[in-house]
Amino acid sequence: MEIVLALAIGVLTASGVWLVLRPRSFQVLIGLTLLSYAVNLFIFSTGGVRIGAEPVLRGSAGSLIDYADPLPQALVLTAIVISFATTALLLVVILAARGFAGADHVDGRRDDEA
């Protein structure tokens, strides 16, 4: 379980970093999205990876062993919303830059110049 999660985070981060360093704005956008997936998984994993444990208290409380840490889940929810919103904003700016420059290079260069 841990190794699968760690590999997933690693692969997402590696792909994301590579894409962010690419010159096309759409690749940068996808790269940032992958990176934020990786970071969200990472935040989630800081609460400890557990199967079948709930974060919310039920009728009989029992001991803390039976529950997952709810705080990373709350944090990751906030992080998802924020990164989603800012990525959407970035998409708008990318479209505007595409409109002004007539090319999707991040520096606004056309293909013949690049």
Place this chain on the structure above:
Amino acid sequence: MIQHLVILPILLPLAAAAVLMLTGARNRPLHGVISIAASLGLLAAAVALVIQAGGGEAAATYRLGDWPTSVAIVLVADRLAALMVLLAAVLGLVNSVFSLGRWARLGPFYPVFSQLLLMGLNGAFLTGDLFNLFVFFEILLAASYALLLHGSGPRRVKAGLHYIVINLVASLFFLVGVSLIFGVTGTLNMAALAQRIPTLADDTRAIFHAGAAILGMAFLIKAAAWPLGFWLPRTYDAATAPSAAFFVIMTKVGVYALLRLGMLCFGPASGSSAGFGGEAIFVAGLLTIGVGLVGMLAARDVGRLAGYSILVSAGTLLSALVFREPAVVAGALFYMVVSTLAAAAFYLIGGLVGSDDGDDEFEDPPLLEAYDPDGDGLYTEEDERAVIINAPLGLLSAGFLICTLLIAGLPPLPGFLAKVAMVAPLLDGPVGPLPGAARILATVVIASSLFSLTALARAGIQMWWAEPDRITPAIRLHEGITVGALLFALLTLTFTVNVPFDYLDATARDLLDSNRYVGSVLEPEAPR
């Protein structure tokens, strides 16, 4: 009632932004009234906060919803936070007055984003919790994206694209750092964090250090430290003048966060973590000063010049604030206040003069295009009613001269006093992060004055003397008054320097004694 004062600097701009949204994009006179009233109210709240923080021994804390401290979202208004809120409020007022008329007409809802930026800034300064620091960072960044893109045009959109991508990556660093710290310590409350660090086991301490270093990266990107700060001069130069002047405080948010966490988590009381990262930040700060000075000498227009001068001031602050000596910290804080206001005034003057750099595909950006999608004439009688000051060239060059003296740090202005206050205790040789660090920093700060003066004097000669047939820029009355009032306030600081200094001295002592902060945040509970 008075205990709610701490949250007022967050709620007031939020409410103002909401009201401004509801009044619609077209009602500009009403926008002006509301945003100036909100900014004045915020300034009053900030002054009250400073008085409150300056009077008491313990920092005022505010637990949202009155939850117990261990689970509450807590706001803390100690001396440093109150000072930063006051600085943000001053810049907010300057922004809301200056941007009236032609600047706000470049796009819709300019005052809304200004108020939201203020909300994010104040929240970042007041929060006592790492994750809320992240949330407020995102609020202020989202508002700053809009303020940067205000007025549109290819140059701004290109700079905005880079700026947004860099800040999104920085936010991801922030999240990774925060979650590593949470995973190791089990808390995000800064005071509880400071309490738990001395008791960390050695193997988890290494992970904690890694998390703190990654978090520090995010703050260094915001503070535009070398080599993470190359985005700043171009980005700020592309923004409209009031936006750029407002953005000056955003590098100080990074410096503030580093200072706060550095003092709380890596202060003398933190066991074997004491002073972690100090060497790296010190060296990065020195290199930032170097890059800023080279950039200032190479800059060919006021916007770039101001941008690189921000790098110099950020580098100076980063290097000076790793010293654990009250006098140095107090001097550096005074330097932060003066250099922030001076750089803001410099951007405003630069905006009034108008950009005239040759390689600009978007010449004279602020004055030409108005946002007018329906073509129904936003240039109405507002423009004709505007009072235009005569003989602005003399006024502008006088303002430029004052800014030069402030930024280069020449007597008799407070820029000089700030540098003296910072350098004099350094010459006594306090223990720094590296051997001989104090003397190196003192030398670099003094040398940086010389280089700044050279660059600014050259720019002044080119701007005011070498262009006999330059067109006299038209200045609106409120713009002149804003810049004049800002510079006048800085001049008055020369004569009343004792008042802020007593406060800053107490601030520095507060910071170095992290138990005071921890005690006032966690006090309501029994000691663990």
